Amino acid sequence: MLYGYAGTLLRVDLSNEAVWREPLPDSLVQNFTGGRGFVAKMLYDEIPPGIGPLDPENMLIAATGPLTGHFLPASGKTHFGTKSPATGGYADSNLGGHFGPQMKYAGYDVLVITGKAEHPSYLFINDDTVEIRPAAEYWGQGSITAEKNFKDHLGDDYQVITIGPAGENLVRYACISHDFGRQAGRTGVGAVMGSKNLKAIAVRGTGSIPVADLKKAYAKGKEAYQKVMAKPGFEGWTPEGTAGITDWTNEVGVFPTRNFQTSHAGHYKNINGKAILDRLKITDKGCFSCPTPCGKYGHTQTPSGSAYVEGPEYETIALFGGNCVLKTIEEVAYANYLCDELGIDTISAGVVAGWAIECFQKGILSRDEIGREIDFSDLDAVVYLLNKIAKREGIGNLLAEGVKIAAERKGKGSERFAIHVKGLEWSGYECRNAPSMMLAYLTADVGAHHNRAWVLGHDIAGAWTNVHDLIASETEIEAQPKAVVSEHCAEYVIASQHKRSLFDALGNCRLQMMELGFEEEHYAELFSLITGVTKTWDDLLEISERIWHLTRAFSVREIDGFGRHLDLPPARLTEDPIADGPNQGHVISRENIHQLLTWYYSARGWSEDGIPTKETLLQAGLPEVVTDFEARGLF
Amino acid sequence: MELKAIHANCSGCSTCRLACAIENFREVNPSKSLLRIEARFPAPGDYRIHLCNQCGECADNCPEDAIRLQNGAYIVDPDACTGCMICVEVCPQHVMFAQKNSDIPVKCNLCGECAQTCPRNAIVWVENQESEVA
Structure with a gap:
């Protein structure tokens, strides 16, 4: 039994109007935990290398984590992942609000959207009922206006994410909006949604998420609120x-x-x-x-x-x-x-x-x-x-x-x-x-x-x-x-x-x-009680290093000539001393910038050009990336 | 004692709804909650908490007299209830619920978990007095 998660991944192929469910893979759960980890792994494994961010083959992933929707302070996050229209590399952007918890109550930890709808559409999810529906009447509306109209039409218990005209028109920094003021703002995730002719996703869930030890998790959750409120x-x-x-x-x-x-x-x-x-x-x-x-x-x-x-x-x-x-x-x-x-x-x-x-x-x-x-x-x-x-x-x-x-x-x-x-x-x-x-x-x-x-x-x-x-x-x-x-x-x-x-x-x-x-160890205790898998915060942190090597590897693969030169700031920030104010006259030289990058790459186990080495990838548990890099001549 | 809603303190987090579902149904599933939070956006831009104020309208309209006052809360007797759901229709606060997989309606039993867990003091226990539930 997989506790803490809804246990299911929902796939939507807009081009073929197909919707299907898959069990959440154990290896994904164990090695990448959820949210940003799921996004990083699935993008690397599933995106056909070299596609354009606005091509139908690009993926738009919405991923929750094991804590999402549970009783603890601020468990409302959803992570959207894609190949970025802004950078051409790895991208994720998250929002709060109520969308992710509702996804899990509907039974889905992750939504994976590929393809492009023939006409403006929205994705309707009401527990087991999943439909790609026409959205012509909403196309062109602002994000806030559209969200209000969807809620008026479907009911207030639906949680809705939308794009606005900027997403429809493929502005490279268009956002995904939700809850009348929350956004997955960065990296152009809204443009990817627009490129798929997808105006919105509306979700309503009436199921429950299994918990390994509900009594203790609830008590610990209440204690966590009290401790946050005592800070x-x-x-x-x-x-x-x-x-x-x-x-x-x-x-x-x-x-x-x-x-x-x-x-x-x-x-x-x-x-x-x-x-x-x-x-x-x-x-x-x-x-x-x-x-x-x-x-x-x-x-x-x-x-x-x-x-x-x-x-x-x-x-x-x-x-x-x-x-x-x-x-x-x-x-x-x-x-x-x-x-x-x-x-x-x-x-x-x-x-x-x-x-x-x-x-x-x-x-x-x-x-x-x-x-x-x-x-x-x-x-x-x-x-x-x-x-x-x-x-x-x-x-x-x-x-x-x-x-x-x-x-x-x-x-x-x-x-x-x-x-x-x-x-x-x-x-x-x-x-x-x-x-x-x-x-x-x-x-x-x-x-x-x-x-x-x-x-x-x-x-x-x-x-x-x-x-x-x-x-x-x-x-x-x-x-x-x-x-x-x-x-x-x-x-x-x-x-x-x-x-x-x-x-x-x-x-x-x-x-x-x-x-x-609020101390990190509380989250590890909650994770352990909710999932039934006992971990300390340091144990949990192991996946972070894996995520950082993997997202770097994604950009190495997807951006021609990726390397140190893309880690540099614009000339203003290394050449022009600050004009006035408390830091007047200060600037960090280009030489110092390069020194900082060298220290960072060395600490990460990356090459002088900022590419993860074979040894580093193997140590981080990413042999599949080594195989892929070798096949593509990327080392 | 009764529950009082202080709407201006509510930030819409739904902690109360999740706590209610866990306390009363042992489920991480706020759709089973016995209170509602109405988010009024984009205008006027505020929240309204809809609590059972134990007004007794459900009991008054129950054809089987299956809803009875016990320690300040109206409680549905599952043996006497026939599941006609008239009480759900007549509840002025719309906090009498018909749940899927249940033949009888469910309502607030004044357990107070919502007030205990609300991090904003938007639901509080008060001595019996005029409630702000509107």
Whole structure:
């Protein structure tokens, strides 16, 4: 008996309108646990090498983990995996809300979607009833509008994921949306859904998930809630959620501003967590089983428009409030709403818009090409660009390709301030005086995303500490010393990468651990009671290393000439000292960047060019990758 | 004692619903929960908790007198119930449920697990008073 899991994998071939079920393979469960682990293994094994991300052969996987849907704090995660339209390499992106638990109650740990529907369609799942249904009436609708319409049509007990116009129009950073404000935002998973003519998935489940020792697991789950709620961060962090870090990132100078020209925004008090509470918030909005709801749902009014919106989260504040310099929380929230409705990742969109504005200022993009003048601190300009991008109209067709391809096409030096790694736009932490965090961005398997590792505490505070402690320290704005580039940076990054991939494999949110300091061992105890397989946290961590080698191997196989040169930051971040603010004058040299990468590759057991070696792959339990690499001449 | 809903505290996490299903049916299966959370999105953007307030409407309408007050909670007598489900139709809060694989309706028995596990103090025990269940 497989405890903790629903036990079944649901496959959908949209081209042939076929749906079938398979038992969850034991080897997958034992070696990859769930969530991100399942995604990594299935993508490597099943995607025909060399396909295009928007080809029907690409897979869209939705995977839960063994903890998803169980009684413990924040077990609501679902991981979407695919070959990325943004990078051409490995991709996953996750969301909270209620979708994953509902998948498991319906009886499915994993959905695997391949092919392309002939006409716009949606996938309907009501326990054992699985149907590919027409979605013509929903096609073209915004994500929020479509979700509301699906719920009105099917019933409030259905959990729905949708794409917006950006996904339909194959914008390379289109997201998957859910629960009126939650997104699998990154890596272009929404574009893959759009390429399959799949507007939405609606799921309702009325089954139960088997538990090895329900009595003890329930008691331990209740204890876990109590312990989370006893942490100082329960009352210190929860009220503002992720937005609460905005003051700190400005005070220590890591807040991306004016397309990463600097790392401090003078108006940050007008776009911080407190501003959300004072001026936007209606309710806290939590994901499934979460005691610390970081979602703040509210209403915003601006001269450009008004809307209900969840957020803004910190990342959206950083990329629209900092990078595009929108002046008020209301403006940031309106840009947030528009991205959500259009189905665009706010992080990538904020980077792309910042790049376009700087290109216009430098004469690289003309008024005629854009269709109007654009500037920082101009909400109308941002609204204009977002609408153009989602529809791929005019300048939007170039910008929809993402900042890497757009800069390659425009040239004229715009590549040096196109802020991305591997084609994925950089999220909300400026790293010119943060070598560990810089290395985390450079080596993140999906491209420049902070959720693979967050190690700013090492760079700024000098020692590991959780974010709550940093916020509570009420740091004053002062000049920051030059951060130390050392071999330890690689250790910190790898430790954080492993911790986070394990949470993602378990199907549980990491924020109670990250932000409140809730101890990891509790998750191991819950895993053991739920699955009946006794493991310590260190035991569980073994799969993380396997995941990291495997996702790297996927990108080595899928991206021609993959290697160290794709782990480098744009020129701005290694050549231009920060213009002003607490980190004025700091920059990490290219030589130091290469040194950091060398330390990291060495610690990982990868070659000088960042390719996993045969010995490393064998040690990690990946002989099938060795065989594949040998056959393809990739060593 | 009775359960009181403080709607403004609810963040929609459904911890209460999962706890209810585990406590009463020994299943990790919130669809069996005996209370409902209504998520009102995108507008007005809030949650409404629908609890049994033990109003007795189910008992008053039961043709078999199979629903009786015991220690403050109306309880369905499975031997007397014929499964007509009239009580499900008349419940003003829509918290009398017909479950698949069960011939008799199910309802809140005031076990209080929802209040005990809610991490937001959105469901609380109070001395008998006017409930905010609306």
